[in-house]
Amino acid sequence: MGAYALEQDQSFVVDLMEFQGPLDLLLGLIRDEKLDIYDIPISRIADQFLVRIRTLGLDQAADYLEMAARLLRIKAQLLLPRSEHDEAWEDPRAELVRRLLEYQQMREVVDVLEKLAEERRARFARAYVPPSGVEPPPSPLALSLAELLTAIDRVLRVAADPAVHDVVSRALDVDSAIGTVRAVLLLRERARWRDVVRHGAERWEILSALLALLELARRGELTLQQATPFANVFITRESTGQAA
Amino acid sequence: MNPLAKLLEAALFSSARPVPKEELASLDPESSPAAVQSALDELRETYDNNGHGVELVELGEGWQILTRPEYTEAIERAQLAVRPHRLSAAALETLAIIAYRQPIGRAEIEEIRGVNVGGVLKSLHERALIDVTGRGEGIGRPLLYATTPLFLEQFALRHLEELPRADELAVALRADPRPI
Amino acid sequence: MNPLAKLLEAALFSSARPVPKEELASLDPESSPAAVQSALDELRETYDNNGHGVELVELGEGWQILTRPEYTEAIERAQLAVRPHRLSAAALETLAIIAYRQPIGRAEIEEIRGVNVGGVLKSLHERALIDVTGRGEGIGRPLLYATTPLFLEQFALRHLEELPRADELAVALRADPRPI
Numbered sequence: 001m002g003a004y005a006l007e008q009d010q011s012f013v014v015d016l017m018e019f020q021g022p023l024d025l026l027l028g029l030i031r032d033e034k035l036d037i038y039d040i041p042i043s044r045i046a047d048q049f050l051v052r053i054r055t056l057g058l059d060q061a062a063d064y065l066e067m068a069a070r071l072l073r074i075k076a077q078l079l080l081p082r083s084e085h086d087e088a089w090e091d092p093r094a095e096l097v098r099r100l101l102e103y104q105q106m107r108e109v110v111d112v113l114e115k116l117a118e119e120r121r122a123r124f125a126r127a128y129v130p131p132s133g134v135e136p137p138p139s140p141l142a143l144s145l146a147e148l149l150t151a152i153d154r155v156l157r158v159a160a161d162p163a164v165h166d167v168v169s170r171a172l173d174v175d176s177a178i179g180t181v182r183a184v185l186l187l188r189e190r191a192r193w194r195d196v197v198r199h200g201a202e203r204w205e206i207l208s209a210l211l212a213l214l215e216l217a218r219r220g221e222l223t224l225q226q227a228t229p230f231a232n233v234f235i236t237r238e239s240t241g242q243a244a
Numbered sequence: 245m246n247p248l249a250k251l252l253e254a255a256l257f258s259s260a261r262p263v264p265k266e267e268l269a270s271l272d273p274e275s276s277p278a279a280v281q282s283a284l285d286e287l288r289e290t291y292d293n294n295g296h297g298v299e300l301v302e303l304g305e306g307w308q309i310l311t312r313p314e315y316t317e318a319i320e321r322a323q324l325a326v327r328p329h330r331l332s333a334a335a336l337e338t339l340a341i342i343a344y345r346q347p348i349g350r351a352e353i354e355e356i357r358g359v360n361v362g363g364v365l366k367s368l369h370e371r372a373l374i375d376v377t378g379r380g381e382g383i384g385r386p387l388l389y390a391t392t393p394l395f396l397e398q399f400a401l402r403h404l405e406e407l408p409r410a411d412e413l414a415v416a417l418r419a420d421p422r423p424i
Numbered sequence: 425m426n427p428l429a430k431l432l433e434a435a436l437f438s439s440a441r442p443v444p445k446e447e448l449a450s451l452d453p454e455s456s457p458a459a460v461q462s463a464l465d466e467l468r469e470t471y472d473n474n475g476h477g478v479e480l481v482e483l484g485e486g487w488q489i490l491t492r493p494e495y496t497e498a499i500e501r502a503q504l505a506v507r508p509h510r511l512s513a514a515a516l517e518t519l520a521i522i523a524y525r526q527p528i529g530r531a532e533i534e535e536i537r538g539v540n541v542g543g544v545l546k547s548l549h550e551r552a553l554i555d556v557t558g559r560g561e562g563i564g565r566p567l568l569y570a571t572t573p574l575f576l577e578q579f580a581l582r583h584l585e586e587l588p589r590a591d592e593l594a595v596a597l598r599a600d601p602r603p604i
Contacts, residue, residue: 021539063539109520120580121507123490124258146556151336176362183376198384245475254477254495258505295425297434315434326447
């Protein structure tokens with residue numbers, strides 16, 4: 001599954017070509033030609049780079065085109081005339097050399113990581129995990145911003161899809177009605193039937209609210225009063241009920 | 245232990261389910277059923293005689309290494325003491341929607357998530373991560389939810405503006421190949 | 425084995441992930457950290473000296489029992505467990521950069537790798553090998569990434585310092601190219 005996900009991104013194309021990007025390709029050329037990385041003959045390497053990305057079909061890939069443009073720019077800069085003893089002159093290749101070395105270093109680390117991962121893959125952890133016996137009591141919440149951001153990302157992906165509404169008959173939802181009642185009673189001590197059931201509520205909503213009220217009354221979170229039949233129902237929060 | 249007993253131990257350890265004897269036998273085609281049985285006996289005796297926290301048991305479906313029951317309670321207690329509780333994906337998504345769209349009513353959240361969020365709202369409210377801040381316009385004047393100061397505290401945010409904008413997030417978390 | 429070592433063995437057997445040191449310590453509140461360490465040593469020696477198919481290793485900020493590599497092939501052939509997928513070269517390069525430069529933003533990773541890394545970051549994040557740890561300074565306050573404990577675990581590292589230091593690498597960074 002993970003491998004599949006990785007294949008989804010554009011690096012897949014580059015994977016096929018056995019090159020991880022323009023720097024990798026460039027290093028390959030330097031190695032093949034046995035060139036000194038600190039003294040790259042830019043004009044020659046730029047021409048070869050262009051030929052290679054054309055033959056490899058990478059001449060449409062932005063990352064490779066950017067590198068090609070960079071090489072041609074350095075080539076042009078090196079052709080500019082300069083005086084014999086120009087102290088301020090900077091080799092236009094310096095930045096490229098720095099990046100190539102940095103990339104090479106990173107590849108060395110990749111070799112280390114690959115070896116470590118291979119060693120770890122060759123060992124299995126315990127697969128059977130005994131089911132926990134008890135419902136865990138509420139323990140401190142561990143929340144990370146990253147988790148929240150990932151959730152937002154999931155939401156955005158889903159929310160971007162066109163909404164499709166299916167009409168289904170709904171079962172009672174007493175739990176949410178309980179939530180609504182509790183929420184109302186958080187705001188004030190006394191409430192009326194109208195406060196917990198919206199105007200024009202569907203039958204399942206009315207029934208859910210009624211069951212919720214009865215349930216909460218049973219749990220002692222509120223009391224229900226109705227002066228006369230069909231009169232307004234008053235809902236009063238019990239002070240001993242659950243705190244907010 | 246003899247080599248076959250060691251192999252069986254590794255295999256039983258890495259299997260998610262009890263392993264039938266035929267499957268254990270297939271680990272080493274050279275070994276006879278009698279050799280497999282005597283290796284199992286050796287493994288069981290090693291666990292029993294050398295004082296181990298685990299034991300080898302034969303269940304209906306096969307053989308399995310299990311922790312001894314007397315340690316279960318201590319292990320569960322230690323896990324609870326150390327492993328913090330995490331919010332479910334559903335709760336996080338609901339919280340994310342409220343954080344970005346507050347104040348927001350339940351119907352609107354359900355519209356975005358496509359599922360009933362009654363239970364989730366309730367538990368977020370119990371955890372004091374959201375609160376009812378008022379009632380909206382429209383049919384039934386729905387309750388509106390918003391995040392609480394505790395929410396900011398839990399995510400180590402100074403204020404809501406520290407959350408990335410939706411468009412930034414898309415760039416940061418999503419595959420986003422440059423235009424060619 | 426001593427009673428604490430047995431308890432630790434049972435706890436380590438009950439987890440598919442490395443068990444954090446704090447959790448091991450809280451198994452028996454009466455035991456000192458030194459006692460826990462010596463029980464762990466006893467358990468490791470028992471596995472090593474008495475010829476077991478498993479061994480005790482320290483990794484990813486905790487301890488874990490793992491099968492010995494010589495049995496992997498037989499276990500896989502008998503289809504009792506499967507090895508996880510290898511990471512792609514793109515994923516490894518990105519992880520290498522994050523491991524050394526964390527916390528690091530996407531632009532900086534792309535600068536080093538020379539390619540777009542949006543998709544790779546997303547899959548590494550989905551596999552919980554990296555995490556967002558904050559936001560950087562500068563334009564758009566980019567999200568910053570760091571490696572997770574699971575990264576250490578999957579590369580069997582105790583901590584990041586086990587990776588080679590820059591001066592231990594064969595390629596040394598040299599400031600300027602030779603003058604022409």
